[in-house]
Amino acid sequence: MNRLKIKELPISERPYEKLEAIGSEHLSNAELLAVIIKTGTKSFTAVELAQLVIKLSHDGRLSTLNNLSIEQLKKIKGIGKVKAIQIKAVLELSKRIATSDGIVHHVIKSAKDVNTLLMEEMRYLKKEIFKALLLDTKNQVIKITDVSIGSLNSSIVHPREVFCEAIKCGCNSIIFVHNHPSGDPTPSAEDIKTTQRLDESGNILGIRVLDHIIIGDGIYVSFKDKGII
Structure with a gap:
């Protein structure tokens, strides 16, 4: 036929x-x-x-x-x-x-809100992508920016690069998000070390680090919920 x-x-x-x-x-x-x-x-x-x-x-x-x-x-x-x-x-x-500036404007109240916003975009990525959610005084997303690509460590994710965009945008607080391509969101020692360093830098600059969320395959870990920061 x-x-x-x-x-x-x-x-x-x-x-x-x-x-x-x-x-x-x-x-x-x-x-x-x-x-x-x-x-x-x-x-x-x-x-x-x-x-x-x-x-x-x-x-x-x-x-x-x-x-x-x-x-x-x-x-x-x-x-x-x-x-x-x-x-x-x-x-x-x-x-x-x-995810453009004129459309996002999500209000982030918890790690679950971040999960809803980014899980489907990040859960299947083949490389680790480190993102920063820049928030205003009402916890509304001003911008989502990619900070680095590759395994998370203090040499790649430097406070200078992370907070440069945050200062430009005049954001009040920041949430970090990155994925684990393995699908397991369990934080590594380097994840914790880098996050603590960024948290300290945020305190100095007057930009609160509200959370760091690691996205796996359908599951996530919140540093705030775990009491890490």
Whole structure:
């Protein structure tokens, strides 16, 4: 049986035309991605290629697509270098929009709030990423900034770099977050040592360190809850 190409489908079923006619909110995830992919192959339509990309996500979670590398995307027959780069660019842009200064403004009342905000973004990362949540006097997020990439130690996470952005933003307090790619959020001795050093630096600068949260695979550890800081 011959397969229909997208251009042979009814106009109401073509992603481009469908988006223009009824709005992007009515398209499926695969259809939206197909608009970016643009063209299919002899074997797959653009929508079917998009479905194959989505299948690479962990448990179907779109948030984990951002962790896919260009090489992983290129393993799908029909996704070449250009398409893979386009997909990565769109995923990164969507992440930045979701955490932009004008949108975040979450109020952090507990470690659970931080977990809700960052767990899905960080639980599947292959490298350790150290982030700082900069808060105002109402514990509202001003900005989320990446401080370092790599194993956490005092030589990589230096107070100068950590608090430079905090001072620029005029933040009142700060929460540190990093992930353990192993999935086990148990703090290491270096985690504790570095955090205590940052806490001392914060006291000197008048910027309170409210917590340090380590994210694992679906679980987290709060230094505040554990009485470490």
